[in-house]
Amino acid sequence: MVAETVVHGGGLRDGALVRARGLAKRFGDFEAVRGIDLDVRPGEAFGFLGPNGAGKSSTMRMVSCVSPRTGGDLTVLGMDPHTQGPAIRARLGVVPQQDNLDNELTVRQNLHVYGRYFGLSKAHVRAKAVELLEFAQLVDRADDEVEPLSGGMKRRLTIARSLINDPQLLLLDEPTTGLDPQARHLLWDRLFRLRQQGVTLIITTHYMDEAEQLCDRLVVMDGGKIVAEGSPGELIARYCSREVLELRFTTDKPDAAAIDGLADRVEVLPDRLLLYTADGEASLAAAHQRGLAPASSLVRRGTLEDVFLRLTGRTLVD
Amino acid sequence: MSTATKSTAHAPAPLTAVWLVVEGLWAWYRRNWRSSAVSSVLEPVLFLLALGFGFGSQIQPSAATGGLDYVAYLAPALVVASAVQTSAFEATYPVLAAFKWKRTFIGIASTPVAPAQIAYGQLLWIALRVAVSSTAFLVIATVLGAVTSVGVVGSLLVAVLTAMAFAAPVVAYSATLETEGQQFTAIFRFVVVPMTVFAGTFFPVDQLPVWVRPLVWVTPMWHGTELSRAAAFGTGELLAVLGHLLFLGALVVLGARFAVRTFTRRLEV
Numbered sequence: 001m002v003a004e005t006v007v008h009g010g011g012l013r014d015g016a017l018v019r020a021r022g023l024a025k026r027f028g029d030f031e032a033v034r035g036i037d038l039d040v041r042p043g044e045a046f047g048f049l050g051p052n053g054a055g056k057s058s059t060m061r062m063v064s065c066v067s068p069r070t071g072g073d074l075t076v077l078g079m080d081p082h083t084q085g086p087a088i089r090a091r092l093g094v095v096p097q098q099d100n101l102d103n104e105l106t107v108r109q110n111l112h113v114y115g116r117y118f119g120l121s122k123a124h125v126r127a128k129a130v131e132l133l134e135f136a137q138l139v140d141r142a143d144d145e146v147e148p149l150s151g152g153m154k155r156r157l158t159i160a161r162s163l164i165n166d167p168q169l170l171l172l173d174e175p176t177t178g179l180d181p182q183a184r185h186l187l188w189d190r191l192f193r194l195r196q197q198g199v200t201l202i203i204t205t206h207y208m209d210e211a212e213q214l215c216d217r218l219v220v221m222d223g224g225k226i227v228a229e230g231s232p233g234e235l236i237a238r239y240c241s242r243e244v245l246e247l248r249f250t251t252d253k254p255d256a257a258a259i260d261g262l263a264d265r266v267e268v269l270p271d272r273l274l275l276y277t278a279d280g281e282a283s284l285a286a287a288h289q290r291g292l293a294p295a296s297s298l299v300r301r302g303t304l305e306d307v308f309l310r311l312t313g314r315t316l317v318d
Numbered sequence: 319m320s321t322a323t324k325s326t327a328h329a330p331a332p333l334t335a336v337w338l339v340v341e342g343l344w345a346w347y348r349r350n351w352r353s354s355a356v357s358s359v360l361e362p363v364l365f366l367l368a369l370g371f372g373f374g375s376q377i378q379p380s381a382a383t384g385g386l387d388y389v390a391y392l393a394p395a396l397v398v399a400s401a402v403q404t405s406a407f408e409a410t411y412p413v414l415a416a417f418k419w420k421r422t423f424i425g426i427a428s429t430p431v432a433p434a435q436i437a438y439g440q441l442l443w444i445a446l447r448v449a450v451s452s453t454a455f456l457v458i459a460t461v462l463g464a465v466t467s468v469g470v471v472g473s474l475l476v477a478v479l480t481a482m483a484f485a486a487p488v489v490a491y492s493a494t495l496e497t498e499g500q501q502f503t504a505i506f507r508f509v510v511v512p513m514t515v516f517a518g519t520f521f522p523v524d525q526l527p528v529w530v531r532p533l534v535w536v537t538p539m540w541h542g543t544e545l546s547r548a549a550a551f552g553t554g555e556l557l558a559v560l561g562h563l564l565f566l567g568a569l570v571v572l573g574a575r576f577a578v579r580t581f582t583r584r585l586e587v
Contacts, residue, residue: 061587066585066586086432087329089430090328090329094428100421100422100424105349166327
């Protein structure tokens, strides 16, 4: 079903589904988004990473054509949200951060009612709901009220609902926040299938593993700006190192001279040292050779989380 | 999931979009109608029995009751009062809930349906809800013998108009609230109840002290009550009727425009 919708967007095939230049959002004196450029291409899974308050959700709301931009240019599916909001929204799927299902309706009724807002006939939404219940693994609960469902089930229903109009572009704002690992993995699996069917995804998250799993390309936002852009692999290569050696000391940490030259970059944390290096084992051997005696050591891959913390800092943002 | 259903999604025409909002509210109501049906139909019937027949048995038909039995005098006003009460409820908690607790309006705003259409849909829904419960009440009142003429059909229309004159601005206001502090309680306690008791439902307004009457004249319920009795008893004077209609109509139009503004401001941020 969804593969077909890509063909629907044939006119945009070579262009970007979302194109932003200098996109800005201001609330009074507060600049939530401060001039960002974006190109989301058909068929890709595009991620927004960033700490709370980075401007991810504001950007998502502008792209989903519910929040008017206050500066810059934006086209979504080749149209301007200012003038063609309803026509664009007819072809978008939106999974909001906070569920807004009607808890007092049944699972199936939620799909029926929502589908009608897209100008779809009752017969169409009924047939479509059957497909989507299957996809979201909610067939057994179809005629139960939503209220008692688990968080994961509600999330799956919200995603199913967002697909009722066969969207060309699916926007997911922190889709797995608050879910247990089983529920997250099941959700990822569903999103993965959508990708295979050619649906373009835009995802915000602050789970780095989620971004690595799902996104072909992502941007890191901080303070309303894009601070880095690339595939997960590129970002790790550019801002981190292939491996990270973690050294934990119970007594005094060694001074700067003792660790100088052991790695490309060293980060000193209260309880441990992080040595960013291409070869963790080699660096560890070199450290032992210099007589360093860490209480414990760990060699691991460089991750998106390292990139994220490097770019957006370790300071807590509340 | 790849077979039958090719998408034909599009932005519905404006009136269709408004109607789809009504459809959505109806889907909920169909599952949850019982308690509200009791309060919006049974309650006025109890008032009609207790005050109209019970208390009214002690009242001689006089100039004040237009020469009618008290219950016949009361019925066309009671339908207005009860319509306003129903609409006041529908204009408060469910609206705030749809923005804040259930967030269903936030969900609709992501579809092609626009905030203004959600506002109009909500208002139309309240009008239909009030029309149905007022009809039910009037049917019961007729069966009980409290209705004197077919003019009561006019009373029904007046009841809906009056209910909307009150509900439209309240819907607009409810859309601006972040929480239910005491605002709704205050609306009921200090506006709806005094209006019901003093704005001509149970006794003519000229029984009130002179200085209170201007307060009554600015309530939609007084205009509605006057109009409804004029329709039911065929006693309307053209200028007065036009004045009442104009007042109520203006409140509906202004309230609806205000609601469109507050809905849009709330949903397009």
